Amino acid sequence: MDRRTLLKLIGFGALETTFAVSFPSLVSAATGQEVQWGYGGERGSENWGNLSPEFQLCKTGIQQSPINLQGGIASELDAIEIDYKESPLRIFNNGHTIQVNYEPGSSIKLDGQTFNLLQFHFHDPSEHTIDKKPFDMELHLVHRNEAGALAVIGVLLKQGQHNAALQPIWDAFPTRNEPEQVVKTVKVNAEKLLPLERKVYRYFGSLTTPPCSQGVNWIVMQQPVELSQNQIQRFADLISIDARPLQPLNNRFVLRSM
Numbered sequence: 001m002d003r004r005t006l007l008k009l010i011g012f013g014a015l016e017t018t019f020a021v022s023f024p025s026l027v028s029a030a031t032g033q034e035v036q037w038g039y040g041g042e043r044g045s046e047n048w049g050n051l052s053p054e055f056q057l058c059k060t061g062i063q064q065s066p067i068n069l070q071g072g073i074a075s076e077l078d079a080i081e082i083d084y085k086e087s088p089l090r091i092f093n094n095g096h097t098i099q100v101n102y103e104p105g106s107s108i109k110l111d112g113q114t115f116n117l118l119q120f121h122f123h124d125p126s127e128h129t130i131d132k133k134p135f136d137m138e139l140h141l142v143h144r145n146e147a148g149a150l151a152v153i154g155v156l157l158k159q160g161q162h163n164a165a166l167q168p169i170w171d172a173f174p175t176r177n178e179p180e181q182v183v184k185t186v187k188v189n190a191e192k193l194l195p196l197e198r199k200v201y202r203y204f205g206s207l208t209t210p211p212c213s214q215g216v217n218w219i220v221m222q223q224p225v226e227l228s229q230n231q232i233q234r235f236a237d238l239i240s241i242d243a244r245p246l247q248p249l250n251n252r253f254v255l256r257s258m
């Protein structure tokens with residue numbers, strides 16, 4: 001089977017037609033109120049689908065993320081063209097994670113389409129697992145194309161060497177509930193956060209936070225990136241656990257670069 005037919009078969013062909021997923025929003029369209037959610041207790045991930053009609057897919061969706069990445073169909077996937085530029089550090093703590101908003105002008109090319117980098121953020125522990133193995137943390141780089149479709153690059157982070165590229169971000173961690181801070185003297189380049197080897201897993205899934213919108217193009221790097229125990233601890237001190245449990249694969253296929 002050629003690559004194009006294979007991509008169509010597993011759903012990536014859907015990208016050739018226009019479709020859109022709603023972008024994460026915490027404000028209910030029905031009530032205009034912000035819907036509070038979290039990772040434990042009554043407002044934890046098991047109950048997200050009950051917190052708001054807008055969060056229904058968290059409960060009923062059958063293409064949800066994260067998943068366990070295991071096996072996968074070995075495929076000759078085109079390299080993802082990455083065109084990231086430096087951005088001044090725009091960082092905030094939304095109570096669920098530390099997020100860095102990215103200056104417009106950085107993008108990736110995926111199956112011939114351009115997706116612009118909007119922001120990146122972190123999860124502790126990792127959300128995706130490989131062969132059921134969780135990692136210490138996970139970085140998500142969120143992109144959107146003109147039609148509104150999302151593509152997220154996931155990078156698994158594991159304890160090891162100090163990560164110099166992450167440190168300026170770690171040094172600027174805001175305490176809870178502060179608005180976005182712009183640290184003009186600090187520039188970040190998201191490309192430095194990626195592993196050297198660019199083999200990936202690809203599948204179609206969802207946002208891993210409410211409203212759990214589906215149709216998200218997931219690209220998870222096979223090679224993890226290291227950060228130090230101190231860096232892991234510093235994030236944990238601020239955010240603690242912010243990872244959604246694994247979701248069933250259901251009728252989906254995972255592609256794996258050879």
Ligand SMILES: [Zn+2]
Pocket residue numbers: 121122123140208
């Ligand atoms: Zn995420």
